[in-house]
Amino acid sequence: METLNNWKNLTIDSLSSMGKEIAAVFPKIIGAITILIVGWLVIKIVLFLLGKILKLTKVNTLSERINDMNAFGKGDFKVDIVKIILGFVKWGLMLVFLIVAADILNWGVISNEIGVLLRYLPRFFSALVLLMIGFYIGNLVKNTVKRLFDSLELGGSNLVSNLLFYIIVIFMSITALNQAGVDTTIITNNITMILGSFLLAFGLGLGLGSKDIIADILRSYYTRKTYAVGDKITIGDDSGVIEAIENNSLTLLTKTGKFVIPIKDVVAQKIEIRS
Numbered sequence: 001m002e003t004l005n006n007w008k009n010l011t012i013d014s015l016s017s018m019g020k021e022i023a024a025v026f027p028k029i030i031g032a033i034t035i036l037i038v039g040w041l042v043i044k045i046v047l048f049l050l051g052k053i054l055k056l057t058k059v060n061t062l063s064e065r066i067n068d069m070n071a072f073g074k075g076d077f078k079v080d081i082v083k084i085i086l087g088f089v090k091w092g093l094m095l096v097f098l099i100v101a102a103d104i105l106n107w108g109v110i111s112n113e114i115g116v117l118l119r120y121l122p123r124f125f126s127a128l129v130l131l132m133i134g135f136y137i138g139n140l141v142k143n144t145v146k147r148l149f150d151s152l153e154l155g156g157s158n159l160v161s162n163l164l165f166y167i168i169v170i171f172m173s174i175t176a177l178n179q180a181g182v183d184t185t186i187i188t189n190n191i192t193m194i195l196g197s198f199l200l201a202f203g204l205g206l207g208l209g210s211k212d213i214i215a216d217i218l219r220s221y222y223t224r225k226t227y228a229v230g231d232k233i234t235i236g237d238d239s240g241v242i243e244a245i246e247n248n249s250l251t252l253l254t255k256t257g258k259f260v261i262p263i264k265d266v267v268a269q270k271i272e273i274r275s
Contacts, residue, residue: 032101039097054082088125127180134172138165219263220247234272
C-alpha cells in the first residue's frame with residue numbers, strides 16, 4: 001500500500017511539474033506566433049510600398065540596360081533588379097522577426113546563428129552590386145574600344161574589346177568575392193600570372209605585327225594636316241585632284257584615271273601643290 005502511495009505521489013508531482021512548465025512556455029509560444037504573424041503582415045506591407053516606390057523611380061530601366069548588354073549570353077537568364085531588392089528586403093525582415101521570436105522562446109543558439117546570417121546579408125548584397133558594376137563597366141569599355149578600332153579601321157576590334165571586357169569582369173568578380181568574405185589569394189595569384197603572360201605575349205605580337213599600320217596612321221595624320229580633299233597636286237609624273245585621304249593611302253583622280261597611292265609614298269616623295 002505504501003508503494004502505491006509513493007507511485008501516486010510521484011505521478012502527481014511529475015504531472016504538476018509538467019503542467020507548470022507548459023503553463024510557463026505556452027505564453028511564450030503564443031507570443032512567438034503573434035510576432036511571426038505580425039511580421040508576415042509587416043513584410044507584405046513593406047514589400048508592397050517598396051515595389052511601388054521602385055516602379056516610380058524607374059529602376060526597371062537599369063535592368064533593361066543590363067540585359068541589353070548580353071553579358072550572360074543570349075539565353076533565358078535575365079536580371080531583374082526590382083526582384084533582387086525586394087528579395088533581400090523580404091529575407092532581411094523575415095530574419096529579424098525570426099530573431100525576435102527565438103529570443104521570446106529563449107532559443108539563444110538559433111537567435112545568434114540567425115543574427116550572424118543577418119549581419120552577412122549586407123556584405124553579400126554589396127558583393128552582388130560590385131559584380132553588376134563590373135559587368136556594366138566592362139561592357140562600356142568593350143563598346144568604346146570597338147568603336148575606336150572601327151573608326152581607325154583597325155582589325156581585331158572584337159578580339160581586343162572582348163579581352164578587355166573579360167579582364168575587367170574577372171577582376172571585379174574577385175573584388176566581389178573578397179567583399180563577400182571569400183579568400184581569393186590563390187585565385188588572384190594564378191589569374192594574375194596567366195593574364196600577365198597572356199598580355200605580354202599579346203602586346204609583343206600586336207606591337208610587332210601592327211607597327212606598319214601604326215606608322216601609316218601617323219603618316220595619314222600629318223598628311224591630312226598638309227593636304228586636303230580637293231587639292232590639286234603633282235606627285236612624280238602624275239597630276240590630279242585629291243579625292244580621299246585614308247589611313248594607309250591617298251586617292252588621286254587624274255585625267256587618265258584614279259590612282260591609289262600608299263601613304264608612305266606620299267610622305268616620302270616631293271609633292272607640288274597647284275592652285
